[in-house]
Amino acid sequence: MFFYLHTKQFLKFGYVFLGLLISFGSSPTLDANPSYDEGDIYFFDSVSQNRNRPPQRPHPDLHVPNIPLKQEVTVFSNEPSDKTAYPYIQTTINFVEGNLSLKAFLSDGTEVAYSTRGEHIRFSKCFGDHCIIVSQKNLLGVSNSSTEWEKGHIFGEERYQVAMGHKATLVASERKLYLYNSYTNHWETISLEQETLSGFANLYDKVAIITSRRIIVIDLASEMQYEQNLFLRRIYQFEMRDGFINFYARNKLWMFRHQTEAFEEVDLTD
Template identity: 80%
Template sequence: MLSKRHRKQFLPWIPITLGFVLLVGLMPNLFANPDSFDGDIYYIDTVGQNRSRPPKRPHPDLHVPSVPVKQDITVFSNLPTDKTAYPYIQTTINFVEGHLSFKAFLSDGTEVSYSTRGEHIRYNKCYGDHCIIVSQKNLLGVSNTSTEWESGHFFGEERYQVAMGHKASLVASDRKLYLYNSYTNHWETISLEQETLRGFANRYDKAAIITSRRILVMDLPSETQYEQNLLLRGIYQFEMRDGFINFYSRDKLWMFRHQTEAFEEVDLTD
């Protein structure tokens, strides 16, 4: 037990002693390199109350390869309801995959071969009177009226939708439509300018394309195209028949007559 006189002598040294202890404890942090803490952030696990260190960021001088984008091809499905009564369609052409090649066998027995060396086949199918192939380099088509695989103009898009009809097939990207015509063994390129594909159908010698802005009807043997502006209306249903094609909006009907090769507008509110 300290006497009253000794306590008076000891008390002034208490603040000095505490300050010295605090200074010694803070010295490592005061002289540490601040750059060593760059990005050194801790996150608190609110479930287990455990601290976890995030993964270190790669050094800027190191090359980290990017993950390749998956090339996607899907089967296109019409948004407008398709009421077309399609006849029974028999596939009269076939192909088989050989060693670095595809061999198409036409209805008359002719064999048409295509080398796939250096190409990655993303889609291939035969239907009706023609076959198509989509690779990372080419669009290809062959039909019973051709003697070789026909290559289409290709712009290297990564995503496609594919729709096949009896006499024509459509390969649609975000920017363009590629239509294969089996009558002429030709690829037709149609640009999409601020519009999107809504529907596609092929019955006999006519192909119909519906976008968000227009209707396109193509006569396949002559490759003639007929266009109708939708005037900001949407098509909710269409139907292809022997003599005409009907495109239904809410208050209007656009009828394409095969005989006159023209669109007729009918007001459905009368």
């Protein structure tokens, strides 16, 4: 009888001990697997294969620089209504971005390269016969009539608006207008003196710029510039045509004739 009780207690103790071994052997083990690509640590349950991802945290050896916010470059839209009937414009030039360089390919197959080392590209586009690049340091332009990228310097402006035409592009800041002329591969700077840009258009070799104080017409081939004071009037509509450009200001019309290269004022109240 004593032997039977002793054996029963021994077996009971053995069953409990075996159960504890099984429970400890089946408990999940956590293996840390650091991912150095993303700076996170992932934990894997070796039994259930469930993957738990804790909140992201950078790797202790990873230095994250304090990068300033990208400065703003927007596409300009005309405030006065542009009624110009633009023809179909085919883009005949393009560029590709390489390692620290940009290469433009002209319509004749010429390759024009520019090193972007030390510069951050903020805007880039090709349209018509030219390409434009805006970086934090420079304005760059190249056209089918050029052999190199033409550089226009900028002086600390933070906000830009860009408007592209077939032969010219306008880059406008709060203080200046920068016009790229694809005919001459040249940047021209126009100061804004207590005035704001309201309209821009480019048809063939003529450029029309409208501000809150004046109208500017530029002939790209000769680089001649013609101005008309608005006398506090507001242009609400304009239209470029082959032989003239019309600027409407309610009861006034200013017509720029290509043949005479002069403005004619027409009273619309009669």
